[in-house]
Amino acid sequence: MKINVGVVFGGRSVENEISVITANQAMQAMDKEKYSITPIYITKTGKWYSGEALLNVDNYRDTKKLLDMCEEVYMRPIYGDNNLYRTKKGLFKKEIVTKLDVILPALHGTNCEDGTFQGIMEFCGIPYTGCNTLASANGMDKITMKMILKECGIPVVDYSWFSDKEWDDKKAATIERIENHLGYPVIVKPANSGSSVGIRAAHNREELLEAVDYAISFTSRIIIEKYVQKLKEVNCAVLGNYYDCEASVCEVPVRSGEILSYQDKYMNGGKQSQGMQSTVREIPANLPEASTDFIRKTACETFRALDCDGVARIDFIIDEATGDIFVNEINTIPGSLSFYLWEYSEINFDKLIDRLIDIAFRRKQDAGFKAVNYGENIFAAKAAGGSKTGGKFGKLGK
Ligand SMILES: Nc1ncnc2c1ncn2[C@@H]1O[C@H](COP(=O)(O)OP(=O)(O)O)[C@@H](O)[C@H]1O
Ligand SMILES: [Mg+2]
Known part of the structure; x- marks a missing residue:
């Protein structure tokens, strides 16, 4: 029996196209004796499609035509349900397209590589390749990532960070903090960017203002680093x-x-x-x-x-x-x-x-070896003196 691998790519990300390339390279390379492949493309608006036409990179020149050759699909966020479902079932078409054994996310960028997709996989209990939700989220956010690495004694370039709200409310103080801490030149980045999108160097205050406004147009968390010349x-x-x-x-x-x-x-x-x-x-x-x-x-x-x-x-x-x-x-x-x-x-x-x-x-x-249940059902437990919601566990919600 071959292993049925769902290769998921595209997504609501500025790196949608790059992920199409990664996925197609991976699908070409996979051992077809061992695996059957189900390509699943997530559009830039977040709809899921499957079909053979997704296997040819040339087809992505005209996305509308491509999607017309595919069918819309979805998964259910229910633990243990590994099925891929078709949105439009017909008289001769079953509701289930296929049962997936494992998912290979070939997704890049926000809403994809940042733990959001991995969270769905965890929710469904489907094995999936690559980092788990936590690692993906921490890896995507350049601020959180650098905080963790610094704490572990791993060298990172000096940085400062702030939110778009802070920039709006306390611009002068934020600029002063950055200038005192880092000086110029600096490099301004959206915290969750990828593929260099939204990143600019700034050599003075004027350029800093422009670079921050540009980065803020992509995201709400901004990281500024010493520019290594x-x-x-x-x-x-x-x-x-x-x-x-x-x-x-x-x-x-x-x-x-x-x-x-x-x-x-x-x-x-x-x-x-x-x-x-x-x-x-x-x-x-x-x-x-x-x-x-x-x-x-x-x-x-x-x-x-x-x-x-x-x-x-x-x-x-x-x-x-x-x-x-x-x-x-x-x-x-x-x-x-x-x-x-x-x-x-x-x-x-x-x-x-x-x-x-x-x-x-x-x-x-x-x-599977980790406990997901702990002890008895607190609602079923006979309260040791007092009402059913009180007793042993005290008041609920505390
Ligand atoms: N501190 C820095 N000093 C100088 N150049 C930098 C610095 N950080 C990033 N760069 C340049 O910007 C590019 C993109 O930054 P990076 O942090 O890798 O973001 P991305 O996630 O978009 O790839 C890097 O490949 C490098 O050329
Ligand atoms: Mg990079």
């Missing part, structure tokens, strides 16, 4: 879980301007249909051995500090003026699932997916 970016992926994880080789992505842009990442030389694979990069990174060792060790520490599972890519910044190495961010569902880094560890893309699915099933099995 002479930097080298190095990425390293980690595969496994808390108890057993390994780091990949390192890569250096090449940028064309002040920051590594959306264009640098995905649109190089007209190779946009290859997602992260189209970034110009040096791989393995040509770094001193001590730096490589530090980065690979710190990548695993970051993965464990955030309680990640599956594959994640940890992005570093080397300050070339001082030699300091910082964790910049974690991508809990990395572009192209970082398959191109694992090939150097002799783990080809199909084997990478085998590992991810194996880790997903193990996590589900481990979760």
